[in-house]
Amino acid sequence: MISQETQNQPPAGKTISLTIRAWRQARNKRKGHFAEYALDRIPIDASFLEMLDILNETLVQKGEDPIAFESDCREGICGTCGIVVDGLPHGPGQCTTCQLQIRDFKDGATITIEPFSTGAFPVIKDLVVDRSGLDRIIQAGGYVTVHSGPKPEPNSIPIEHAVVEDALDASACIGCGACVAACPNGSSSLFTSAKIGHLGLLPQGQPERNARVKNMVESMDEEGFGSCRNYAECQASCPKGISIKYIGRMNADYIKATISGGDHRGDMHAT
């Protein structure tokens, strides 16, 4: 068992001091406030979230409520983490919050951390927001039907290389919601369009293509996300660098789906 003292000792190596200005908002409260925490001896090779872990440990030791934040994989693939760091979703640089490193901050810096909150992302507690709106958009159409019998030989459906790449680029979306947090209108267009693009570009996504775009777009509005004004702030904030070209594609697809009406099962041509 490690004594509390050694637990608080940073490992050998360089350390820095930071002031954390964190958004504190109690559960089920509509208002919150900023609280400042002074931290010293933060190891330079800690990650940003490890720094928050250290801060939370000291808070727990003092008998205070730790700062609630979300994380899971801590390697930039699951999209669970998401904090506005110094006014930027996921902080400076093109990465997720969990990929932020303490070495990228200056000794003595004050770092402001806030939740990804928008109208459609209400705060649950502190830095945790309710992003289930994105899940409901996925439920509305982010799937393909696969029959349960024997699977065809994978290479039996030839797909053009450029189309595969395009679909893969869209599929890089980890659903973190940074696009929504970055958008001055709180729009989830980049997220929705990435999912629609990812599935709609591939032959396997054709049967539900029209129904998918209609249901997902309509769900996006029902969830109270704003409209796209083509500011492109989402693209600049996306840790996966997803292009706003998918938004253009979604718009065109939605217009086409409205004109042609119902879904076209059996229409196996990717365009």
Add this chain to the structure above:
Amino acid sequence: MQRLMTFYDTSIGKKLVVAVTGLIMYGFIIGHMLGNLKAFGGATALDQYAEMLREIGASFLGNTTFLWFARIVLIVAVVAHVVTIIQLSRRNRASRPTRTVRRRNASTLAATWMAISGTLILVFIVIHLAQFTFGWIDIHKTGTEGFEYGAVYSNIWGAFNVWWVALFYVVMMAMVCMHVYHGAWSMCQTLGVDAPPRNQMIRGGAATIAIILFIGFCSVPVAMLTNALSAPPIDEMAVEPQKYERSPQIMNVSEGDQG
């Protein structure tokens, strides 16, 4: 119908209305700018051009019928554009009650100013019509002719020789051009015609057209203020009344007859 209502209810459907009505107005302002350049052909050329607009299709529709048709299309476009934008903005405000997130400067000034430039354009449209179409606002340099229906060149010459009127037009044209610079590209994105291989071209085209529009629109007030365009001929007024008589044989009036 149901399908159309659902479509208009979504933000993409609304954006499409904004884009299509924007396109109609875009077409109009390009035509308007080119028409204005007739001023460089002299007072008669400009006045005749204005007269021609009133007479399109006059032989079978009657005078100004076509002009009114175009006006109604434009009025509907402006109203639909503005109403839809108000609806969208209301939704956007609801979805963004607090904003602490900074921009990464991905958005251009033109993009962030869309609502500001748009509102100024709306104010400008009202003033512009009151000034040069209806003549309710009659500001002109002392010693020049006041507003007279149909005497287009003389009307604008008098007004643009007041320096602040000319300045007002130049500033407003900057707003219009800023609006359509972002608007033209944004419209391509809304309609889904923008794609990486075309993006540079569309952005460049939007910028080029915006600059051409700005220069074209501003050339007339600036040329008049600096006297690069001369004062209207004194007898222009005397000629006008005959010219604007709504004679049914107006199509037969050739240029020679007017002198």
